[in-house]
Amino acid sequence: MNARRQVAAVVFLVIGIAPLTAQPRASAWHGRAQALVRADSIDAALRTLTAEVRVAGTPAQTRTAAWVIGRFRQWGVAADSDVYEVWLPHARRAALRWRGAWLPLAEPPLPGDTQTALPAYPSAAGYSAPGGVRAPVVYVHFGLPEDYRRLDSLGVDVRGRIVLVRYGRAFRGIKVREAERRGAAAVLLYSDPQEDGNARGPVVPVGPWRPPQSLQRGSVYNGAGDPTTPFRPSRPGTRRAPLDSAEVPRLPVLVLPATAARALLADLGGPEAPRDWQGALDAPYRLGPSADSAEVVVEDDRDARPWKRVVNTLARFPGRAYPREQVLLGAHRDAWGPGAADNASGTAVVMEVGRVLARLWRAGWRPARTVVLATWDAEEWGLIGSTEFVEGDSAALFRHAVAYLNLDVVATGASFGAGGDPVLRPLLRSAAARVPAPTGGGSLLALWQRQTGQRQPPMEDPGGGSDFEPFYNHLGIPHLDWGFAGPYGVYHSRYDTYDWLRRFGDPDLERHVAAARLGLELVLALADTAVWPYDFGELARTVAGEIESLARAAPTLALGPLRAALDTLRAADQAFRAATARPLRGAAAQARVNAELLAAQRQFVRPEGLPGAPWTRSLLFAADPDNGYATLALPGVRLALRRGDAVAAQRELDDLAMRLRAAAAALRRASAALRRPTPPRRAGPSSRP
Ligand SMILES: [Zn+2]
The missing domain is CATH 3.40.630.10 (Zn peptidases)
Incomplete structure (x- = not known):
């Protein structure tokens, strides 16, 4: 206990x-x-x-x-x-033609596992644009900004071309966003056996890894919620943002099994891919562009029943x-x-x-x-x-x-x-x-x-x-x-x-x-539990670790006020723990204590959100907008540093210090409420979404 x-x-x-x-x-x-x-x-x-x-x-x-x-x-x-x-919109058809043949994209059913024969969603990404594209193919590794910088240095351009992208390292929506920014005409996302296939171990049905005919479906939308109703629930009849403002890809995106990627790589041509770009397929990893054009087709129901x-x-x-x-x-x-x-x-x-x-x-x-x-x-x-x-x-x-x-x-x-x-x-x-x-x-x-x-x-x-x-x-x-x-x-x-x-x-x-x-x-x-089980000592320890990591990453930042604010929070947490060791003075005191714990915890939410990301309001941790899966600790500070804006980073640090002090003040009020039978005033969260 x-x-x-x-x-x-x-x-x-x-x-x-x-x-x-x-x-x-x-x-x-x-x-x-x-x-x-x-x-x-x-x-x-x-x-x-x-x-x-x-x-x-x-x-x-x-x-x-x-x-x-x-x-x-x-x-x-x-x-x-x-x-x-x-x-x-649901995809109705997804196809890829290469050197005169439509490549098999469907995953074959497995004998003895009837669920593998259930109807399958087509091999298009969720929120792929519909369309037909014929263009040469370029291999772009994981399709992240550093990969395109490498391609630039090698003189390989992806504008108007179909990019072949490996899964891994980041959310697939980020890969599609980067390809679109660079003017690619279509995206092919494939599962390299090095990621989750036979390079890792025995594949299905013998072992748990991905067989070469298997593909990873998934959405390539980087937002959260219905793209036409940001900040509002998409109840029937609600006001909608125009479709052309929705943050969804404007280019077709297929998802490929390793077998199809291998067929493309076998005839891609062009310079050899850098050594660390090689995967585990039995094919030469070359950059392209291919001499032949591939044809990508995605059809969906957006005109009929979106x-x-x-x-x-x-x-x-x-x-x-x-x-x-x-x-x-x-x-x-x-x-x-x-x-x-x-x-x-x-x-x-x-x-x-x-x-x-x-x-x-x-x-x-x-x-x-x-x-x-x-x-x-x-x-x-x-x-x-x-x-x-x-x-x-x-x-x-x-x-x-x-x-x-x-x-x-x-x-x-x-x-x-x-x-x-x-x-x-x-x-x-x-x-x-x-x-x-x-x-x-x-x-x-x-x-x-x-x-x-x-x-x-x-x-x-x-x-x-x-x-x-x-x-x-x-x-x-x-x-x-x-x-x-x-x-x-x-x-x-x-x-x-x-x-x-x-x-x-x-x-x-x-x-x-x-x-x-x-x-x-x-x-x-x-x-x-009578008292909400929030532990601000653990929060202070976690933030302290992040501050030390910031100090190493950006030695010129003034972190003194933030460290002092953390000390204040630690002291308030210790006092609160001591106060909770004694019995509560009644239900009213309990309600006040919980209101103050809520106020302390919600300090780290900013109603107007992060600069450039208004939906994201949490200031302690957020999804990294350049990765999608990875964590960004103290995102306001780190995003400002990433933009090279030291003034904004310092402003974010000052804001965090203010919030840590406010959380400490709420904890002190909670301790006081534990000691007093009748509270003098109501407490509540200091900011609202
Ligand atoms: Zn899931």
Whole structure:
């Protein structure tokens, strides 16, 4: 039990009239919850979800929403759909002709795995432009700015040409943006075996890696949410931005298996590619341009039926003491194929948490705060379902959401990992200490410690790439995510099936069980703990590390005021911890303490957003706009440095120091509220989105 849980346990005993005391102690519910998790019910959900290809906007994917809602209602839980109308053109045809022949792009079904024969989405990227292009081909390595600088130095121009780009290093949307900026006519994204194929190990069906006929689908849209409704929910009939202002590619983008890339490379010609640009294909890696033209064709339904229904599901356990305060757990339900690991796994775990909470509810459990269990649609196209939900309710979420927990790809192997906002990391570690490891022999925390060789296993900083982005990057709501990773070669292919998951990802489903138990521990702690379990000591340590890394990167920056502000925050955190060691003076004091904790945590959200990126409001971590997946710590400062604007960087540092001092002041008020029986004034967050 950590310090905060002790506080919670004390509060249950002390507040004689508070609704919390009507319950057994939190720990009793925790133990019952863990014991109720069942592999067979997770298995049933996985089988049902993977029985169809769940591409957003298709009737099959809409049916899965009805099924999820039906399950929750069978368990006696209030559940509903949350529907949006989104600009989401679907590809109808994707083809590539080379030297007189149409290259095979479809992934062949595997004998013995019927899910690999389900209808497949064409080999075009999500949000590819339609069109037909005939042009010579140039190989551009990962297609990142440094690669184009190298091509410039070698005298290779990509204007008007088709670029062949390897997957890896950055989000595919960034690769397409860079190609478009340089005047390319079309983009071919391919999976090199060095990335996730036979250069890594045995391929499907023998091993978990990508076979050469397999391809990685995916969206090439760099924004979040419906491209026609920035900052607003895309309800039917809402005002739309003109389509020509949408931040989507203007050129066709195909996704290729290694076999097609090999056919192109075999006859590309031109100078040899630099040695470090060579991949693992059995072909000469030359830069081109090819003497022959390739022909790229993408056809879609944007003229006939570009608007699609996107359907989230929301299940609610209403809070008894603080119904407006929310704890959210979510996973995306859509996929590019059968999507077993990505993300039937996360959806099944959210549903298992719901099934168990429903059992607790029937046994008398009533959460202090409202618990919301969500499955999101159209994550794969640009976090669309979750973003529209957040944009539709941003003021209430900003003021009342305690945490957002995200599950995306729960089990592709044995290595446990987790990430999230520093203020919640100690909560996750203490929860992991109470969950048995899937392998037996101790707790999940102990397994994690053994696997990382560290007493306090490192956790990933928030970045980009899943549904936590609208919650954290846009509103600053702290989030956590977790899962078990391994060799995952079938990402976004039709081979990400139930069979793959049971053979390679999680043979006994024990990792799914552990992920669900951890989810229950976190939800119960967040929903019932008297004092919001935010840890500003961990936040101060994390920011201190980032400041030292800034000091090395930019020695001329004046970091003194920032270090002093951090000291202030550390001192306030220590005083707060000392104050929480004593019992709370009543429900009013508890509400005031939590209001001040909210005010402290939301200090690091700037309503007007980052310069040039107004949707991104979190000032501690954001997705790197030049990578898409990677994390950018202190993004305001680092983006200013990247622009070469030292004055703006210093202004951002001063702003951060001011916010750290304001967070410390809120913590001091929280400590005071713990000491005083009757607070003199109301507190609230100092900024709103
Ligand atoms: Zn996913």
